Amino acid sequence: MLSELDQSQLHFDGDSLLLLNISLAIIMFGVALEIRIKDFKNLWNYPKPFFLGVVAQFLLLPFLTFVLVWWVSPIPSVALGMFMVAACPGGNISNFLTNFAGGNTALSVTLTAFATVSAIVLTPLNFAFWAGMYPPTAAILKEISLDYFQVFQTVALILGVPLALGILVGQRLPKASLALSAFLKPISIAIFATIVLVAFYSNYENFLKFIFLIFGWVLSHNLFALFSGFFLARVFRLSWADTKTLTIETGIQNSGLALLLIFTFFNGLGGMAIIAGWWGIWHIISGFAVAFTLKGVHKQIRVV
Secondary structure (H helix, E strand, O other): OHHHHHHOEOOOOHHHHHHHHHHHHHHHHHHHOOOOHHHHHHHHHOHHHHHHHHHHHHHHHHHHHHHHHHHHOOOHHHHHHHHHHHHOOEOOOHHHHHHHHOOOHHHHHHHHHHHHHHHHHHHHHHHHHHHHHOHHHHHHHHHHOOOHHHHHHHHHHHHHHHHHHHHHHHHHOHHHHHHHHHHHHHHHHHHHHHHHHHHHHHOHHHHHHHHHHHHHHHHHHHHHHHHHHHHHHHHOOOOHHHHHHHHHHHHOEOHHHHHHHHHHHOOOEHHHHHHHHHHHHHHHHHHHHHHHHHHHHHHHHHHO
């Protein structure tokens, strides 16, 4: 069954892929409407937690993913999916979860903004580097002959352009942008969720067949992601609010972007797509569980 998963292809037609592109762009535009230039200026006032957040997201998590892949030795397509998810920036719901957990929301927003901008360059570079370091996935990359310049262009179009436009509109029309953001967020997320559900429905048998194989891989990978942010924050003695923020920011990945890149450049390679698709579901469940737990711990600390 492992070889069957490795060779399987998930079906996702051109219209669905176009809608996925549009929904991700709208989500990013909606998030950017709430970002202000001052959020970036705050980096100079509080550089330590921001720097550690970037290290956790773009250095520690990809490295730990590489370690995990060597340790558990998943099939090559699954390993490739894990490298892709780890290379993507944080997911957009991280800001909401950070706020819910009583974390540093301003830091969360700043990290999301910076990670999104940086992902235009760092996502393709991180993916190419770590996937190229692991022989089974390096072999797949050679077979596919992936054009990384096209990957750069795709990420820039889906993340960079909506982010820049959103920030510009937010700066020029601050009151209107907040109202527009409140309107766009639920609609775009609903569209995105519908597209993902359609993808699941179209590949229903494949997901049922392989879910028990990939569940443990995704669970382990997500735990590594959550741990990397928490560990770094504790080692460098950040405040409890900043610790929550780094934990959630690193544990919530933009699996939607991962799915888009997988269907665009890897033709829906089974192991990759199923890993990214299940990540998109699981990290919401684990994210709420972690946020709820951290919020409870925060209350206990305050009582003591």
